[in-house]
Amino acid sequence: MKIYDVPGFPNPLRVRIALAEKGLTDQVEFVKVDLLGGEHKEDAFLAKNPSGTVPVLELEDGVYISECTAITEYVDHLDGKPALTGATPRDKAVIHMMQKRAEAELIDAVADYFHYATPGLGPKIEDGKKTVWTGRDAFGRKQGDRAVAGMRYFDQILRDQPYVAGDQFSMADITVLGGLVFAGFAKLDVPEDCTALSAWRTRVQERPSVKAA
Numbered sequence: 001m002k003i004y005d006v007p008g009f010p011n012p013l014r015v016r017i018a019l020a021e022k023g024l025t026d027q028v029e030f031v032k033v034d035l036l037g038g039e040h041k042e043d044a045f046l047a048k049n050p051s052g053t054v055p056v057l058e059l060e061d062g063v064y065i066s067e068c069t070a071i072t073e074y075v076d077h078l079d080g081k082p083a084l085t086g087a088t089p090r091d092k093a094v095i096h097m098m099q100k101r102a103e104a105e106l107i108d109a110v111a112d113y114f115h116y117a118t119p120g121l122g123p124k125i126e127d128g129k130k131t132v133w134t135g136r137d138a139f140g141r142k143q144g145d146r147a148v149a150g151m152r153y154f155d156q157i158l159r160d161q162p163y164v165a166g167d168q169f170s171m172a173d174i175t176v177l178g179g180l181v182f183a184g185f186a187k188l189d190v191p192e193d194c195t196a197l198s199a200w201r202t203r204v205q206e207r208p209s210v211k212a213a
């Protein structure tokens with residue numbers, strides 16, 4: 001397997017943690033993409049992923065898989081013992097639901113704040129993305145507020161259960177952690193009173209997979 005990504009960036013981190021959780025990291029060739037230089041917006045990369053984002057997984061048969069959730073589902077099922085995406089219909093559904101909330105209300109909202117309300121990845125990348133749109137800064141700030149509301153939501157969830165989707169660590173936890181890492185990138189602070197979320201982060205950061213990623 002080959003993964004095109006940028007080490008240390010939030011969404012690539014989601015897949016790197018999943019690979020480490022499954023013990024597959026050493027079976028992957030990582031190919032660094034020059035994100036700041038705009039390589040991901042060039043035709044050669046767009047042919048791998050028309051969305052122009054990382055990470056992208058390339059399989060032995062040449063198929064390209066983008067989207068962290070899809071990549072995580074792929075690696076989680078390779079050994080027939082899904083541990084991150086749910087082993088029963090019920091667990092699969094709850095994890096899928098919480099994963100979607102972690103994307104929509106946290107990591108993707110932070111990404112919008114980062115790209116539209118801050119200098120983001122710099123003018124070479126961002127100007128292409130930000131068409132001349134008078135409301136773009138206001139949209140970015142609104143998404144920042146949405147991300148902070150998302151932090152409060154997950155704080156409430158984690159007051160009643162040890163992990164984002166219930167009693168077990170899952171890909172939904174990985175996505176919330178990616179969202180908090182992205183928030184740090186974007187200088188979007190976790191509210192002081194989100195004590196359950198902060199305690200959960202301290203706990204999951206002790207996982208070998210997180211330390212290794």
Ligand SMILES: N[C@@H](CCC(=O)N[C@@H](CS(=O)(=O)O)C(=O)NCC(=O)O)C(=O)O
Binds near residue numbers: 054
């Ligand atoms: N929904 C995508 C999001 C991927 C994404 O936005 N990746 C960022 C990198 S990261 O900063 O989120 O880690 C990217 O490629 N951004 C390039 C750009 O926005 O031009 C996924 O799940 O893979």
